[in-house]
Amino acid sequence: MPTLPLSTYHPPTLPRVDDPGGAPLVIQLPQFRCLAQLPGVFLPRDAVIDTGSPLTWMPEAIWNRLSAGTDYEVLPWSSGFVPPLGRTAGWNFTFRIARLLQPIRLFTLTSPVELVRDRVIIQLANGNPPGSSRSNAPPRVVIGLWGGVLEDTALRISTDAATGHVTGALEW
Amino acid sequence: MTANPPPSTPEFSPSPKVQAQVAELRELEKQFPVPTWEDVRPDWEWLYAQFGAPEMEPYYYQLVAVYNKQVVGSDPQDELALRIRLSKQYQIHPERFVVSFNG
Numbered sequence: 353m354p355t356l357p358l359s360t361y362h363p364p365t366l367p368r369v370d371d372p373g374g375a376p377l378v379i380q381l382p383q384f385r386c387l388a389q390l391p392g393v394f395l396p397r398d399a400v401i402d403t404g405s406p407l408t409w410m411p412e413a414i415w416n417r418l419s420a421g422t423d424y425e426v427l428p429w430s431s432g433f434v435p436p437l438g439r440t441a442g443w444n445f446t447f448r449i450a451r452l453l454q455p456i457r458l459f460t461l462t463s464p465v466e467l468v469r470d471r472v473i474i475q476l477a478n479g480n481p482p483g484s485s486r487s488n489a490p491p492r493v494v495i496g497l498w499g500g501v502l503e504d505t506a507l508r509i510s511t512d513a514a515t516g517h518v519t520g521a522l523e524w
Numbered sequence: 525m526t527a528n529p530p531p532s533t534p535e536f537s538p539s540p541k542v543q544a545q546v547a548e549l550r551e552l553e554k555q556f557p558v559p560t561w562e563d564v565r566p567d568w569e570w571l572y573a574q575f576g577a578p579e580m581e582p583y584y585y586q587l588v589a590v591y592n593k594q595v596v597g598s599d600p601q602d603e604l605a606l607r608i609r610l611s612k613q614y615q616i617h618p619e620r621f622v623v624s625f626n627g
Contacts, residue, residue: 362576363627364584387568395564398624412542413604446536461569478536482601492625 355508356458356465358384358401358520384507384520387461388493390414391454392423398492399458401520403507405496409438409447409475414493424450427473438477440494446478456501458522467522473499545604549618552608556617567593567622575626585627591620 360382367379388399390410397414418424427449429435438447451473458467475496495501505524512519570593574580580588580595589597589606591614599606603623611618 359572364576364578364581395559395561395619412539413545413602416538416542416546448536461565461572479539480542480601 353523354465354467355463356386356467356522357460357463358386358522359460359462360517360519361385362517380518382518382520386458386495388495389457389459390418390423390493391452391456392418396457396459399495400492401502401507401522402494402496403502405440405494406498407475407496408472408494408499408501409440409477409496410493411477411480413480415450415474415476421453423454424452424474424476426450426476438475440481443481445481448476448478450474450476458495458501467501467505467524469501472501475499542604545608548608549604549611552611552618556611556615556620559617559620563620564622567591571622571624580626583626586625587623588626589621589623591616591622596621 361384363381366381368376369379371377384401386399386401387396389396393414415424420426429449435447437444439445451471453471455468455470456472458469459465497503502522505522508521508523510519510521511517567590571588571590583595583598586598586600587603587606588595589599589610591610596614597606597610606623607618607621610621614620
């Protein structure tokens with residue numbers, strides 16, 4: 353079974369709480385990340401696996417480097433359909449739906465395994481997340497549940513016995 | 525009685541600012557040798573190892589740019605502006621910088 357071990361990001365400062373049952377408890381804030389090689393962008397971009405995101409999406413700062421007609425095609429809204437706003441933490445945005453015309457490749461630095469998916473449907477956000485507030489999402493590729501990337505994979509979440517840190521891997 | 529007005533379609537239009545930044549990046553990219561994955565990989569490895577370290581605290585919740593295993597710049601939100609600024613400052617290809625979000 354191919355397995356892509358994901359990179360676990362931890363912020364430099366972790367919250368601590370007092371646990372009435374014992375020692376202070378460090379609250380982990382892990383994120384599962386990988387690198388995404390996109391069509392039309394010759395070096396990879398940061399990506400985060402977000403199972404709370406319905407779609408794979410990227411801000412304009414990233415997708416504006418891709419070429420319409422070569423790297424992606426916009427899928428027009430059906431006649432009469434009024435699309436909802438896209439929503440992520442601290443930001444609502446308009447968007448288009450597009451299909452990548454070249455494969456997207458997910459990989460990490462620690463494994464030769466790659467997850468390659470073709471003709472993936474993605475969400476192109478109009479603009480970039482505002483960054484002045486700590487609650488806002490940063491500009492990066494967000495790998496969501498539907499559209500052809502994560503389908504038919506399993507996200508395995510474990511705890512590293514040596515460090516106690518959460519680790520993640522995609523299996524398919 | 526009046527009918528509900530038809531819902532308006534949210535506008536979608538490329539940002540003039542981003543389009544200008546991308547055009548500037550493309551011009552900068554023509555001026556310098558194109559970096560390879562082998563060029564940038566050590567910086568990705570270094571950055572991943574640094575995440576969570578106290579040295580990264582000043583850059584928490586910012587985009588950080590790494591070049592030759594050093595943080596050479598940061599920006600709260602604008603990756604394109606960061607690449608443009610550093611490319612001009614270091615006189616190298618804008619894609620040579622590894623940029624990631626520390627948060």
